[in-house]
Amino acid sequence: MAVMIKWLLRVAGAVVVLALVAVLVAYMLLSRSLPEYDKRLTVRGLDAPLEIVRDNANVPHVFGTKDTDVFFGLGYAHAQDRLWQMMTMRRTVQGRLSEVFGTRTVKIDSTLRRFDLYNLARQSVAAQDAQTLAALKAYSDGVNARITEINQDALGRGAPEQFLFNAPIAPWQPADSIALIKLMAVQLSGHLDNEVTFARASLALDDPARLDDIMPLAPGSGIAALPEYASLFPGAEFRHAQAEPDLTGDPLSPFKRRAFAGASNAFAAAPSRSAAGGTLLANDPHLGFSAPNIWYLARLELQSGGVIGGTIPGIPVILTGRSARLGWGVTSSYLDDQDVFIEELNPDNTNEYRTPDGWKSFRTSRSIIEIKDADPVTLTLRWTDNGPVLPGSHYNLSEVTPPGHVASVAWTALSGEDTTMTSAMGLMRAQTVQQAIDLSRLYIAPSQNLTLVGQDTIALRLIGAMPRRSARHESEGRMPSRGWLPENRWQGMLPFAANPEFVAPKGGILGNTNNKVVDRPFPMHVSYLWGDTQRVHRWRRLMQGRAVHTRDSFIEAQLDTVSFTARSILPLIGADLWFTGEAAPEGTPERLRERALTMLADWNGEMNEHLPEPLIYAAWMRALMDRLIRDDLGPLSREFDHPDPVFIERVFRDVDGASAWCDVKQSAAQETCSDVSRMALDDALIWIEERYGTSLESLRWGDAHQATHDHQVLGEVPLLRYFVNIRQSTSGGDNTLLRGRTRGGEGPDPFQNVHGAGFRGVYDFADPDSSVFIIATGQSGHFLSRHYDDLAQLWRRGEYIPMSLDPDLARAASVGVTVLAPRAE
Incomplete structure (x- = not known):
C-alpha cells in the first residue's frame, strides 16, 4: 500500500510539473508577440526617420518629416497593438472567416459575399485623390513593416490568437482600409431589418391600425396611410419559415438588429454659451462592446498640424477628435439609406427577373468559400x-417574400466610387468649420451626423449620400416594395444641399442623441426610423439648465444616468397601483408588490449601479412589453425584446385605440391596462426573486447591468475566458445619456450592458490641452499586456485621460519611444 501511495504521489507530482512546464512554454510563446515600444528599427518604405512616442496611457504620438511617413507610423502602431483585430475585420468584410473558424461562420461569409463589399472597395481605390492614395499606401507599408518584423524575428506570429487559429496574414493593401469603412456601414445599418420587421408585423396583426403602435414614428408630424403589406401581392401566400441560425447572435457577425444599429451623443456650445469663452464639444459614439475595444487612441503630427482622437485599427483616420483649431464628433444619422425590393422571377426562366421594361437576366458570378476542415461551398451571386x-x-426575408420572388437591397454603401476615405482624410487637415462642411460633400457611407466646433462657431451637418425617391413610392421606404415598379426604384442621389445643416444656432447650443433632426415630408424626410426619442429630453434639460457651460458640465452631461423614460412612464403604468387596496400580510406577493411600488415612488429615475430601483423598473418594463405583445404577435414578439417607451405611452394613454393591446385575445375576460401592468409587475418580481432573492432593498442594478467587453473568439473558451473577457458593474441604461444598452431577449442575463460608449471625448477650445478622452478597455489587443485593460476602470468610473498636442507632455513618463528609420537598399 505504501508503495502504491508513493507511486501515486510521484505520478501526481509529475503531472503538476508537466502542467507547470506547459503553462510556462505557452506563456513564453504567447508573450513573444508582446510589442516592444522602446526600440529602433530600420524598415523599407520610409524617406526619413520617424518617432512613435507612447505616452503613459500607451497612446502613440507619431512624428515624421512628411505626412506619408506619419501614416506609415500609424500603420505600424495599429499593427503592433491590434493586428489580430485588423485581420479578423478584413476577413469579415472579405467573407473569408470560414477559412479560419470553419462551418460556424459560413452563413456570415455567404451573406457578405453577396454584398460584394470588398470588390467594391477595390474599385473605389481609383476614386480617391492623390493625397489620400499616398496616405493609404504609406499606411499599408507601415502595417506590412510590422508583419515583416514579426516573420523575421519570430515574434509569436504577431498575436496570441495566431497560435490557436491558423490564420495566414496577407500583406495589407489600400483597398483593405476602404473595405473596413464599408464594414462599419454594415454594423451601423438598421433599415433593412426594420423594413422586414414592419412587413412581418403587418402580416401578423389582425388590425392593421395597430402597426402605428408597435412600430411608432418618432413624435412629430404623421405619415400618409400605407398599404397593408399583403395587398401589394394579391393572392400570394406568405409562409412562416423554419427558424434559421441568427446571424446577429455570433460575436463575429457584423450584422446587428435594429436595436443595436449604432447610436451616439454629440453636443457643442458656442463661445457665447461657454464660461471660458471658447467653443466646447463632447462626443461618445456607441457601438457593441468587445475586448479589445473597437476604438484606438492616436495622435498624428501632420504638416497641417497635430490631430488627436479615436481611430479604428485598419482605418488611417482620426474619426472623432480635434486639431488645434477644429473639433469633430460623429453620431449615427439614421438616414434611410437602404431599401428592400421584392423581385418577381420569370416563371418560364428563373434566371430572369421583372423590370419596368420587361424580363431581364440577373447579373451573376460565382464565389467559392473555403472552409476549414470541410468541403468548400460554391455560391452563385446574383444582382438586379x-x-x-x-x-x-x-x-427573415423569406417570411415576406412570396413564392416566385426573391429579395434584393439597394444601399448607398454599395458604391464602387466611394470617396468617403478622401472626405475623412481631408477633415483631419481642415482648419475651419466651413472647410470641414465642404469636404463632407465627398462622404458616401455610412451616413453620420457630423458635429463641428471651430474657434468661434459650431455646426451640425448630416453627411452621406441621400437616396432620391419618388413621391409616389408605394411604401415610402418603410417596408419592402415591388422592384419592377419605376416609382419604387431609386432615382440617383439627392444633391448635397439637401442634407440637413445647422450652423451657428441662435441659442449657442446644438447636439444630437440620434433623435429626429428634421421634420420634412417624404421624400425629403431623411428617415422614419430614429435611434432616440428619450435621451434627447434629458439632454435638452441639462443644456438649458445652465446659462453657460464648461468642460466639466459637458462631462457631467456625458455621464448622466437619470432616465427621462423612467420618470415619464412609471406614473402612467402605475397610476392605478400606487397606494391602493388594503395592506397585505408579510410574505405574500401583494406585500412584495407594495414594497416595490413604494421604492419606485421615492426613486428619482437615476440608473445608478448601486441602487435596487433600476433593476425593479427594468424588469417591470420588460415583463410589461412581453405581456402586451406576445398574444398579438406570437413568435414575432421576440423581435421586440426591448421595451419601446413610445409604444407603451400610446397604449396607456389609449392613443387611437392603442389600449386594445392590453386585452389578452385568448382569454374570455376583458383585461384592462391596469390589470396587465399589475400582472407584469408580479412577473418581474417573481423573476427577481428566482434570480436575486426576495430582499428588494439589497438588489444592485450593477449586478445585472454588467458591461460585457468579451473577446470575439476566445470569450467563450473555458478558463481562458477569465483572462480575455472584461466585465464591469455599470450605471446607465437603454435610455440614459450614459447609455448602457441591455442585451434583451429571453436569456438568463437580459440586462447585461452590451452596447455603449466605447470612446468618450470632451474638447475645450478655450484651453485645448485641458481636453480629455477615454476608451473602454485599453490600447493593446494582447491579453497578456498591461495595456489590455488598463483604461477599463477609468472608463467605468467616468474618468478620462488628457488629450494634449504638447510633445513634451507626451514624452513625460512615456512607456517607450519607437524610432523607425529607412533601411539602406
Missing part, C-alpha cells in the same frame, strides 16, 4: 438593377 439578391434567411 436595384442591388444584390439576398438569402431568405437574412433578417
Whole structure:
C-alpha cells in the first residue's frame, strides 16, 4: 500500500510539473508577440526617420518629416497593438472567416459575399485623390513593416490568437482600409431589418391600425396611410419559415438588429454659451462592446498640424477628435439609406427577373468559400438593377417574400466610387468649420451626423449620400416594395444641399442623441426610423439648465444616468397601483408588490449601479412589453425584446385605440391596462426573486447591468475566458445619456450592458490641452499586456485621460519611444 501511495504521489507530482512546464512554454510563446515600444528599427518604405512616442496611457504620438511617413507610423502602431483585430475585420468584410473558424461562420461569409463589399472597395481605390492614395499606401507599408518584423524575428506570429487559429496574414493593401469603412456601414445599418420587421408585423396583426403602435414614428408630424403589406401581392401566400441560425447572435457577425444599429451623443456650445469663452464639444459614439475595444487612441503630427482622437485599427483616420483649431464628433444619422425590393422571377426562366421594361437576366458570378476542415461551398451571386439578391434567411426575408420572388437591397454603401476615405482624410487637415462642411460633400457611407466646433462657431451637418425617391413610392421606404415598379426604384442621389445643416444656432447650443433632426415630408424626410426619442429630453434639460457651460458640465452631461423614460412612464403604468387596496400580510406577493411600488415612488429615475430601483423598473418594463405583445404577435414578439417607451405611452394613454393591446385575445375576460401592468409587475418580481432573492432593498442594478467587453473568439473558451473577457458593474441604461444598452431577449442575463460608449471625448477650445478622452478597455489587443485593460476602470468610473498636442507632455513618463528609420537598399 505504501508503495502504491508513493507511486501515486510521484505520478501526481509529475503531472503538476508537466502542467507547470506547459503553462510556462505557452506563456513564453504567447508573450513573444508582446510589442516592444522602446526600440529602433530600420524598415523599407520610409524617406526619413520617424518617432512613435507612447505616452503613459500607451497612446502613440507619431512624428515624421512628411505626412506619408506619419501614416506609415500609424500603420505600424495599429499593427503592433491590434493586428489580430485588423485581420479578423478584413476577413469579415472579405467573407473569408470560414477559412479560419470553419462551418460556424459560413452563413456570415455567404451573406457578405453577396454584398460584394470588398470588390467594391477595390474599385473605389481609383476614386480617391492623390493625397489620400499616398496616405493609404504609406499606411499599408507601415502595417506590412510590422508583419515583416514579426516573420523575421519570430515574434509569436504577431498575436496570441495566431497560435490557436491558423490564420495566414496577407500583406495589407489600400483597398483593405476602404473595405473596413464599408464594414462599419454594415454594423451601423438598421433599415433593412426594420423594413422586414414592419412587413412581418403587418402580416401578423389582425388590425392593421395597430402597426402605428408597435412600430411608432418618432413624435412629430404623421405619415400618409400605407398599404397593408399583403395587398401589394394579391393572392400570394406568405409562409412562416423554419427558424434559421441568427446571424446577429455570433460575436463575429457584423450584422446587428435594429436595436443595436449604432447610436451616439454629440453636443457643442458656442463661445457665447461657454464660461471660458471658447467653443466646447463632447462626443461618445456607441457601438457593441468587445475586448479589445473597437476604438484606438492616436495622435498624428501632420504638416497641417497635430490631430488627436479615436481611430479604428485598419482605418488611417482620426474619426472623432480635434486639431488645434477644429473639433469633430460623429453620431449615427439614421438616414434611410437602404431599401428592400421584392423581385418577381420569370416563371418560364428563373434566371430572369421583372423590370419596368420587361424580363431581364440577373447579373451573376460565382464565389467559392473555403472552409476549414470541410468541403468548400460554391455560391452563385446574383444582382438586379436595384442591388444584390439576398438569402431568405437574412433578417427573415423569406417570411415576406412570396413564392416566385426573391429579395434584393439597394444601399448607398454599395458604391464602387466611394470617396468617403478622401472626405475623412481631408477633415483631419481642415482648419475651419466651413472647410470641414465642404469636404463632407465627398462622404458616401455610412451616413453620420457630423458635429463641428471651430474657434468661434459650431455646426451640425448630416453627411452621406441621400437616396432620391419618388413621391409616389408605394411604401415610402418603410417596408419592402415591388422592384419592377419605376416609382419604387431609386432615382440617383439627392444633391448635397439637401442634407440637413445647422450652423451657428441662435441659442449657442446644438447636439444630437440620434433623435429626429428634421421634420420634412417624404421624400425629403431623411428617415422614419430614429435611434432616440428619450435621451434627447434629458439632454435638452441639462443644456438649458445652465446659462453657460464648461468642460466639466459637458462631462457631467456625458455621464448622466437619470432616465427621462423612467420618470415619464412609471406614473402612467402605475397610476392605478400606487397606494391602493388594503395592506397585505408579510410574505405574500401583494406585500412584495407594495414594497416595490413604494421604492419606485421615492426613486428619482437615476440608473445608478448601486441602487435596487433600476433593476425593479427594468424588469417591470420588460415583463410589461412581453405581456402586451406576445398574444398579438406570437413568435414575432421576440423581435421586440426591448421595451419601446413610445409604444407603451400610446397604449396607456389609449392613443387611437392603442389600449386594445392590453386585452389578452385568448382569454374570455376583458383585461384592462391596469390589470396587465399589475400582472407584469408580479412577473418581474417573481423573476427577481428566482434570480436575486426576495430582499428588494439589497438588489444592485450593477449586478445585472454588467458591461460585457468579451473577446470575439476566445470569450467563450473555458478558463481562458477569465483572462480575455472584461466585465464591469455599470450605471446607465437603454435610455440614459450614459447609455448602457441591455442585451434583451429571453436569456438568463437580459440586462447585461452590451452596447455603449466605447470612446468618450470632451474638447475645450478655450484651453485645448485641458481636453480629455477615454476608451473602454485599453490600447493593446494582447491579453497578456498591461495595456489590455488598463483604461477599463477609468472608463467605468467616468474618468478620462488628457488629450494634449504638447510633445513634451507626451514624452513625460512615456512607456517607450519607437524610432523607425529607412533601411539602406
